[in-house]
Amino acid sequence: MRKSTVPIGELARSVGCKVQTIRYYEQIGLLPAPVRTAGGQRRYGAAHREKLSFVRHARELGFPLPAIRELMALTDHEDADCARADAIARRQLEAVNRRITMLNSLRGELERMLRHRPGRRIRDCRVIATLADHGLCSEAHHPEPANA
Amino acid sequence: MRKSTVPIGELARSVGCKVQTIRYYEQIGLLPAPVRTAGGQRRYGAAHREKLSFVRHARELGFPLPAIRELMALTDHEDADCARADAIARRQLEAVNRRITMLNSLRGELERMLRHRPGRRIRDCRVIATLADHGLCSEAHHPEPANA
DNA sequence: CCTAGAACCTACAGTGACTGGAGCTTCAAG
């Protein structure tokens, strides 16, 4: 049976990401450059599919690209120490925990802010008043912006 | 008593943000341009301090800049409807809730991934194996990267 | 074989919210 390769669009669809993302990963060296047709189009085999799948899965879990690069380097050495992979995953877990804690705190604050009847004018508005006066917060919250 | 103004560094320290951030907010029109010394240095009064404080507080709560811009426009009209501010805050609360839900799911997955003894070789490594094989996840997780 | 349209290519810049550095000027305390 002939080895089967696919163009970039098919790979992207099968893994669930954008074509541009795959090109980006190749550009930054996270994925190896694939074979090309005589006309210059990329063709990908199973090994590429596995690597890309690994990367996307790790991204979904919030691992930053440098950490993913390191994890992939570990997979290239069968006898490498598993502890390194664990440490990377543990660091990510801690980051997720911190994020959850902070978002819970901010959720509380937003809920309190919204605990009033709408329809009044701005000068009576609790949302605006709270944002204008930090002292109205019932607890300190993290000074880092909380992109949700 | 003379009206007191402060240079940008002092304002930044008092509000707890960077000098560059204040310049950035002025550049994008979120803050009005302040008065200048004859030598071109910015000097800020109490009104600026209040506006910047409002912006930073809203950022800490995760409001995106366009929403903050809108909230500030509301404060310029004393008789504006409070419902608009409420809607903005409610949208932010929903985004925070979604984020928390997703991060909780991802935390579960990372914890399961780490539930084994370290020290083994990569080919036996559960962290690597899970990233390599999506099927090992015990539940579906969101396809959006989970920056924590 | 030919055609046509989908999908491919590179190059370049944008996204959002900052952030930092180069090379210079101003300010204010001593």
Next chain:
DNA sequence: CTTGAAGCTCCAGTCACTGTAGGTTCTAGG
């Protein structure tokens, strides 16, 4: 007056993508 901290504008970087312009290639169907 001197000196060093802090100010200025300009430009580009961060992170991880993402989109578009202007062109070429591929492949299915006639």
